[in-house]
Amino acid sequence: MTTEDIRDRLIEEFGEESIFAILQTEIEPEIEIAAGAVLDAAQFLKGQGDLSFDVLMCLSALDVPTLAKKPKRKPKIDDESEAPPQEAEPEPEPIHQLAVVYHLFSVVHKHRLALKTFVAVDEPHVPSVIAVWPAADWHEREAFDMMGIQFDGHPFLKRILLPDDWEGHPLRKDYETQETYDVNDEAILVPKHTTATPEPVAPATADE
């Protein structure tokens, strides 16, 4: 089944307002989809016998702050179908967007597909797909931790890699490294890439 066929099936099911362009065909077939339709599409893709995408290989989050500044990037990937609405505008404002990519694979049919959805950075809400693929659990938590994407319906959306009291989402392009961090009520300096020399603590068990 080609990528076009899959897209047609999806459009048939969810309408053109939810399913957008094929972003990429060779190597990694990739279809863009509206954030609101992710959960339904996931159920559809897993449930249909001739599609049966039963494995969620990977769930990645992306930060695309400069997307609108370089409008020529998109048309190269996409040639024939309708472009995403935010890129259809002739002179776009620089929009800070986040994206989530779902890489799906079917063990039965041995075919793969990537779904991609864009959300605005100030309201990054995507429905959680845990109910369809339990594997999404930790991936979604990681995407929340690193990018700050809110997965609606996730039962335990907390930071997974960083400590709970961490500020900011480090993989965003505009992230500023924090300079100190409290360990046992004692601030440790987290130097930026400078020539600052570390000051070692004097050993308690002194020698000589």
Next chain:
Amino acid sequence: MISNVTTDSRTGLETREMVLNMGPQHPSTHGVLRLEVVTDGELVVKAIPHIGYLHRCFEKHAEALSYQTVIPYVDRLDYLASMNNDLGYAIAVETLMGKSEKTKIELSDRVEYIRVVVAELNRIASHLMLLGTFTMDLGAITPFTWLFRDREYILDLFEEVSGARLLYNYIRVGGVSYDFPPGFEKKITDFIDETLEPHMAECDDLITFNKIFIERAADVGVVSSEEALAWALSGPMLRGSGVGFDLRKDDPYSVYDRFDFEVAVGDGRYGPIGSCWDRYYVRRLEIDESIKIIRQALEQMPDATEPDEVRSAIPKTVRPPEGEVYVRTENPRGELGFFVRSDGSANPFRIKGRSPCFCNLSIMERLSEGCLIADLITILGSVDIVLGEVDR
């Protein structure tokens, strides 16, 4: 704190669940994993893994470095299988380069075979380590030292070819850093014939078919095949559950389609399919399969035609065209995927490592329900995690 209180109806005594904190410093969490274990005596009610104690910001580093200089960081993801990591990353970037005719990289056959040989050797080394640590979790210390000793011979081979013992930085985008030294092929076959194979027989005698070992590992931590797919388990975790899915066979990369080998699958010899023993034995059998692949690869490998052949294809600066790829390879622990997005510059726009341990570990909470504390250690050992890769 999750803690259920139940009151005995006759005596009126309260029973409270105990919350144990296992790790980050614990002898058998294989690094700095922390398990929050809710127990009722010896019974585990639930074990919640907490990760991130080794989060070394790999993905942030990758965005700030050029494509070739990311490789040392890739090495340090799964530090027991650096060659396999490098291979996965190199293939990912090469695939991305292949999107445009201008940047396409042609690899010579010799490079492909060298990559396969070192990757399979590293798979053996990594599995030796796992078999050892798993048996040590079950209380047998000697198999661990024996297998570690055999691993040292493989490290010697790697040292000869790459100069490093643990983190090799050997497979680069567009080739490998050095050709095999003269006579290296013979050293590999000598090692396999004289050391590895007899020692594996010894290991089988000592531990694999040991009655206590089977009693401890079989029938514990059973994962059904449907569950394994739903949780996106991969590698020996998936094959131990009876699904014969191996990327080297089902989605061949490099030159793996040219070899004749079998996919080891858990057969439930002692107890249900998908138990800890099955996962252990799949890894044990994969060592044999890797030996087969290495032998065939050394046989088919073309001779070096010119001294710098393995490096000639490496461009000075790697600048893939714009686009995204998700490339997956079979790591010793499962499916290692690299999602690479390029914006046409010399640095990757975004790299996400889909680490097999990360996904395999996420089923831990489900598996731990209702087992004994001792079983918890067994299950954790059979998942085979490397925290460098889980936390990245």
Next chain:
Amino acid sequence: MTLQGIEMGFLEHSFSSDSVLITSIDEAVGWARKSSMWPMGFGLACCAIEMMAAGMPRFDLDRLGVFFRPSPRQSDLMIISGTVTLKMASRVQRLYEQMPEPRYVISMGSCANSGGPYWQHGYHVVKGVDRIIPVDVYVPGCPPRPEALIEGLVLLQQKIQHSKTFAKVEA
């Protein structure tokens, strides 16, 4: 305090000068301590694999009397083998505090020494374990070979042998 920082209870003030006896006791204690360094079996990252390799048949740390203990209460030495992250830092500190005196720390590998390859963009990495606990010996390398770790242990042995427990130290 004129005497060395180690609490010796009633022994602490009972010797007044650098007599031959005290020097010999110091030597004997130093010998015992250096011959029996029990590190905590505690691995952090890549370097932990090389630390394990050092304890395994090829290198065999047991020759030097180095014998891994699982509990911090029973160890004399902590080998920081790998990257210390901010999330881990408080744990490392607590483990260090749980060890009984006299205690020693070896910082193994570049990450523990200074943050190593993660110095530049490691927003979650402690740039050198000496920011949180005192370190006796630094072993460079990424990762250091087991031979390098053994060298570090031998250096620490020399340091222990030369340190004074009972004798007065000139200020």
Next chain:
Amino acid sequence: MEALATLLAETTGLTGVPHIVWMIIGGLTAAGIATAVMGVTPLLLVYVERKVSAHVQDRLGPMRTGFHGLLQTLADAFKLLFKEQIEPEQSDKLLFVLAPGVVFMGAFAALAALPLGMGITAADLNVGLMYILAMTSVSVVGIIMAGWASNNKWSLLGAMRSAAQIVSYEVPASFGVLTAVVLAGSLNMGEISAAQSGGIWNWFVFQSPFGFLAFVMLFIAGLAETNRVPFDIPEAESELVAGYHTEYSGMRFAFFFMAEYVNMLIVACLGAVLFLGGWNGVLPGEPVFAGIPWLLAKVAVLMYVIVWLRWVLPRLRVDQLMTVGWKVLVPLTMVTVLGAAVQVLSPPSTQIVFRIVAWAMTGVVVLISIRAWRQTAHVPIRKKELASRAVA
């Protein structure tokens, strides 16, 4: 003590001194000897254990402290003496300090009734066996105290496991001991040993198949009571960090360590005295002074087996441990007691049948053990074994 006092009085020839003085001197001497044994044996045993384990694992073991590391454990003990002793803040201070003493005392007190040769016993009690069984069980109280007082969940779990295990295995151990009692018709260790005099064919293992079975059961139960692999679950390193002594440092930890090795010695000694002929040699009519070397040799062999088993076996799980104890060992040892009674009551003409069966059983077990030992013992031996199998 009585015997020692008499011996002293006779050898010195001072008949005028009242007997009570000799009793006191004899008692003090015996206590001195016991203390020396208590102090030196663990030092030696730990050294032996480290060396044996190293050789099993292809290592060298301690080499730098003294000739071939002979002074290693002395250095360890000396270091522990000068180590800070930590009392955790939330611990029950009194129990925490008392616990190592209680454990140590249990082992120490049991030594008193152990015979080293004909009449060479600190206290030659009529019910010596019962006394030893009782005293070795005292240490479980200390272990529970340690686990409770530490205020550490791992310690508590270890202590609970230990209590369950020791109490369970006390039953088969007692039945095993009872078999020897039935065969000899006495509870006095000296008389039991005397009943096996007159050559190797009179040792209980060779005299009666039930004696042999009981010996094996007693040995297994002894392993469990001393927390040795495969029954080391109370201090399972990979599960419970260090079990009940997790929070102990310095000399207090050393007390636990020493008590464990003295308990091992007691188990080996019991096995040798009750079933392996005690201080009787292989041939009848040997001189009396040969008794001590014979007994020590037998104890040494048993000790070696205990140490060797520790390094080649994985450990059981809690429920499996209980299964082995209650469902296998207890019924079997009951059978041996009954069988021994039947043998004692059956006519002398049938004794030859019992003896032949006993020899056959012993032979089979010894042959299997030797083969297993050749596969695991030491590098050169193992290499020979591997080579011989390759030819065949």
